[in-house]
Amino acid sequence: MNAVAASDVAQTSEFIAEPYQPEGPTVIDCDVKKIFYGDFLAVRDSVVPVEKHKITAFIGPSGCGKSTVLRSLNRMNDLIPVFRFEGNVIYHGQDIYASNVDPVVVRRYIGMVFQQPNPFSMSIYDNVAFGLKLNKFRGDYDEKVQTALERAALWKEVKDKLKNSGLSLSGGQQQRLCIARAIATEPDVLLMDEPCSALDPIATRQVEELMLELRERFTVGLVTHNMQQATRVGDTTAFFSVDISKSGRTGYLVEMGPTRQVFDDPKEDLTKEYVRGEFS
């Protein structure tokens, strides 16, 4: 699917001088018109194409709506009663917000890893097998669990203690366990909402290396506060800011493009100020 139609661009935002045209095919074409929490307009006018087998990093100041947009990509925000989405999220030609689409099925294909490692209070094995059981998988559980743990670079550390509680692991191991749980059902896209913010630098580096490996197999959307992380792992970067010109604080996409270009040669002054301020 092609990402940004010219007509959309014109409507999208006067703030976007030259919208990003992705090189490859996009897996998700996200066109946010408006996102509300109750009466509060949290995000507006943001066209965010997510490209196949790439890591798309979402950056920007606190409250600009990075997590809100990321969580809209798999209808995770539906769990918030006051959330309201206007726009389209097209996944392989299907609008995931169409009335006939089951959000549970969407999340089977577009998985999520959260900021705080949140293993369930059950064994390591059962944590990884959880989604498989939920999806009534009938094949070889042992093989699936092992493969997911291997892909999450955790197998060697836990293979002899699969019956131990997931909560007995270190923070970094817990996050890799959550990644194993998310990929066990073989999603197409993995959304990661600040997955390293609770981790120390060594565990962060491990998870970053893991993301780069996972990119070979999956498509990754990553919210990060860490600019260095965006440059280390992001293929594409979407920079959001907050519009305070009207009453309220509404987030919007300022600029999106290949990460090197966004950091080294940003098109927008706002991006320049942000990335230089963060790095200086």
Ligand SMILES: Nc1ncnc2c1ncn2[C@@H]1O[C@H](COP(=O)(O)OP(=O)(O)OP(=O)(O)O)[C@@H](O)[C@H]1O
């Ligand atoms: N459940 C909610 N109910 C009401 N408002 C919310 C809710 N979640 C987020 N918001 C508001 O929406 C706006 C965007 O929040 P969001 O968490 O998406 O921003 P963010 O850029 O990810 O911020 P941060 O970097 O601080 O995590 C903020 O003003 C926030 O207060």
